[in-house]
Amino acid sequence: MARIYRDSDASLEPLRNKTIAVIGYGIQGRAQALNLRDSGLNVILGLRRGGKSWNQAMEEGFRVYEVGEAVAKSDVVMVLIPDMEQPKVWKEQIEHNIRPGTVVVFAHGFNIHYGLIKPPPNVDVVMVAPKGPGRAVREEYVAGRGVPALVAVYQNYSGRALEYALAIAKGIGATRAGVIETTFAEETETDLIGEQTVLVGGLMELIKKGFEVLVELGYQPEVAYFEVLNEAKLIMDLIWQRGIYGMLNGVSDTAKYGGLTVGPKIIDESVKQRMKEAAARVRSGEFAKEWVAEYNRGAPTLKKLMEGIRDHQIERVGTEMRKLLFGERI
Ligand SMILES: NC(=O)C1=CN([C@@H]2O[C@H](COP(=O)(O)OP(=O)(O)OC[C@H]3O[C@@H](n4cnc5c(N)ncnc54)[C@H](O)[C@@H]3O)[C@@H](O)[C@H]2O)C=CC1
Ligand SMILES: CC(=O)[C@](C)(O)C(=O)O
Numbered sequence: 001m002a003r004i005y006r007d008s009d010a011s012l013e014p015l016r017n018k019t020i021a022v023i024g025y026g027i028q029g030r031a032q033a034l035n036l037r038d039s040g041l042n043v044i045l046g047l048r049r050g051g052k053s054w055n056q057a058m059e060e061g062f063r064v065y066e067v068g069e070a071v072a073k074s075d076v077v078m079v080l081i082p083d084m085e086q087p088k089v090w091k092e093q094i095e096h097n098i099r100p101g102t103v104v105v106f107a108h109g110f111n112i113h114y115g116l117i118k119p120p121p122n123v124d125v126v127m128v129a130p131k132g133p134g135r136a137v138r139e140e141y142v143a144g145r146g147v148p149a150l151v152a153v154y155q156n157y158s159g160r161a162l163e164y165a166l167a168i169a170k171g172i173g174a175t176r177a178g179v180i181e182t183t184f185a186e187e188t189e190t191d192l193i194g195e196q197t198v199l200v201g202g203l204m205e206l207i208k209k210g211f212e213v214l215v216e217l218g219y220q221p222e223v224a225y226f227e228v229l230n231e232a233k234l235i236m237d238l239i240w241q242r243g244i245y246g247m248l249n250g251v252s253d254t255a256k257y258g259g260l261t262v263g264p265k266i267i268d269e270s271v272k273q274r275m276k277e278a279a280a281r282v283r284s285g286e287f288a289k290e291w292v293a294e295y296n297r298g299a300p301t302l303k304k305l306m307e308g309i310r311d312h313q314i315e316r317v318g319t320e321m322r323k324l325l326f327g328e329r330i
């Protein structure tokens, strides 16, 4: 069993008299900057002057600098901009401003693992990777809880790299939930495989296709929405809280029997084969090459696929239903 680091295994001391520059104020950047500041740490931001995030960060009380200036002023640099933007920003604004002994922190190992960023030898390079979306990282922290995270050390110039990584993990609230030490390779590959085959890709397709089947059979789209999307969240909550067996004990015997006998016919062994094919593309670097090429072309395929989801009936029905159910709350 992997060792789980908890609050008592980590200390904020290594960060107490340090300046932490969070580069990027997006999904992870904003959540982590707010949490670190609420943990009593000295946080500045490195952003693009005049960008949307610049004003928001100012309004939320942070000292905001252009990326290079923030890096030059800091002891810890947290690279929380989109993966595909990192190599360019690293080359143009981070690499020549970074001071010897700086602790460089990534939230995903993509660019280090695939060799797209090569850090200088005189810095620590670590990872603190939340296992959850930025919104949850902030909401759980505010609620006094945390989102679990993975930590890894790629380069240990100071001899204290793991201490710094655990301190950052504590500062964002992750040690309240639990932190496991891994490697950049393991985090990168499991994160990509997981988000493609289960978390984002797999789940999205299952819900979309389940909705389409019910609507094509003539049922009301709103009923289909309740069944496959609204209730999916509630079932996932049960799995999250009690595990799969616990979830089964939280649903009717009818659902247990139907689910246990039909489920394996819907998601059969052939799915595992296709998951392994996707995993092979991640592990060989083929997916990374494809994604870098796509991004450098302006991400036309991504834009087209996003439009397809935006225009899907489940989104039209869902938007109306969420307004009815939750108002403008979410
Ligand atoms: N989205 C998530 O919940 C998770 C993300 N991660 C990792 O966290 C890192 C950050 O990802 P996200 O927060 O999703 O990114 P994001 O897409 O939300 O980042 C957008 C922000 O980055 C900044 N930015 C973008 N391009 C820039 C540039 N060229 N120069 C300066 N600033 C720029 C802007 O402030 C913008 O608001 C990535 O490595 C990602 O893989 C890890 C775990 C979960
Ligand atoms: C939220 C998260 O963990 C993901 C799916 O890996 C990501 O946003 O890259």
Ligand SMILES: [Mg+2]
Residues within 6 Å of the ligand: 130, 131, 132, 191, 195
């Ligand atoms: Mg992830």
Ligand SMILES: [Mg+2]
Residues within 6 Å of the ligand: 108, 191, 192, 195
């Ligand atoms: Mg990811």
